[in-house]
Amino acid sequence: MDISLLALLFSLNYLEVCWFVGYKKYFSFNQTILLTSFILFQVLVNYLLGGKIAIFLFAPFMIIQFFFIIYSLKSWTLAALYTLLQNTIVIVSWAIPWDPAYILSTTDIITYQQLDSYRPVAIMLQQILLFTFIVLAKKISIKYNIFTSISHLQKRYVLQSILCFILLVSLTAIRQIILQADFLKFRIEQYFFLTIILLSLSSIFCYIVYMISHSYQQQQQVSFLAKKLTQETEKISLANEFKHDYRNILLSLNTYLDENQIDEAKEYLSSITEYSNTFIETDYFSQISAINIPPVQGILITFSENCLKKNVPIQFLISQNISYLDITINLLDFIRCLSILLDNALEASLEVTNPLIKVTIEQLDHSIFVEVKNRTDHSISIEKILKNNFTTKKDHQGKGLHIFIKLLKQYRKTSYSFTQENNFFAAKFALPQKED
Secondary structure, X not given: OOHHHHHHHHHHHHHHHXXXXXXXXXEOHHHHHHHHHHHHHHHHHHHHHOHHHHHHHHHHHHHHHHHHHHHHHOOHHHXXXXXXXXXXXXXXXXXXXXXXXXXXXXXXXXXXXXXHHHHHXXXXXXXXXXXXXXXXXXXXXXXXXXXXXXXXXXXXXXXXHHHHHHHHHXXXXXXXXXXXXXXXXXXXXXXXXXHHHHHHHHHHHHHHHHHHHHHHHHHHHHHHHHHHHHHHHHHXXXXXXXXXXXXXXXXXXXXXXXXXXXXXXXXXHXXXXXXXXXXXXOOHHHHHOOEOOHHHHHHHHHHHHHHHHOOOOEEEEOOOOEOHHHOOOOHHHHHHHHHHHHHHHHHHHXXXXXXXXEEEEEEEOOEEEEEEEEEOOOOOOHHHHOOOOOOOOOOOOOOHHHHHHHHHOOXXXXXXXXXXXXXXXXXXXXXXXXXX
């Protein structure tokens, strides 16, 4: 295959992976446009100067992608993972329909004319395989939650990611040099040896990333269960103490009633109710455990603990099991939106005499609906709080709801609203419907 045509097809492949895999998950819209512009520049170089020059532009393209991901996601591991994933998809999609035919041609088993007539078929098959691998990669990432797990890792793996990236770029560059030779008969072994090394490197790295992701999810689950165990142990301990004193409490109450001290009896009964709230209060963990997404569980647990520390009562309404597959937007964006609403509700509740926060997360018509309500003592101007930089807090930029709206506007058919009724301020948003 002519080197100029090969460079053009590879440019198209990288562009397709960039939009169908990288966009929104790894790259912002502006970053994706810049990468697209670079590919178009490469196509122009290919047309004016030939494929032998244009093919060397893949290395800087990969470097730009690598640092774009680090800048936007702050994850060196994800940057290396995307680069490996992109190259694996492109290499394998070409290796299956084209490389066997090319080997037969260079060994004179088939003629060059036969290979040339087969070329359009190989290109169509390659495109079909490319999109098949793209869909497969996205399904695997969603099923095992690899992207989110890696993005939440505390350890950055900077050195390992850089070494892996350098090795990948170097091997890819050597492979491209071999492709430019005029006679490939004596280079076939080296070419396929490098291809096998690249695929092996990608497989090993992806497996390591999967194991790290799996380990992270297990740690999150263990942490969740440990906190739940601690809470239940404390409740049991308090209940045993209460059980031990239960008879004496009733005798004391009966004494008030025998002496017809009704007001004192009511006050004493009220103190008993308040005392027992510590172990008969709502079990937050049983509600939160319905969401089978460790990062979201972590956000809700931390929020409930902060509310308890600051004496702000909360109510959770999570009646259905919710998994990664139900979140139809980027999970990081979902977590950021939820965190903004929770933080705002808690901050507003600290200024209320009788605070209460209600959090609802449920499925409605194949869509996830989220509502965070907090009690207020005064009317709130909806238009005013939605302005960028508006805040009632000292030394605070007040970008919360502005960022919340900006995040949701990235996605079609995502809705949100803010209302105030019955002394409650409610912030709601609904995700796009899940496709069957």
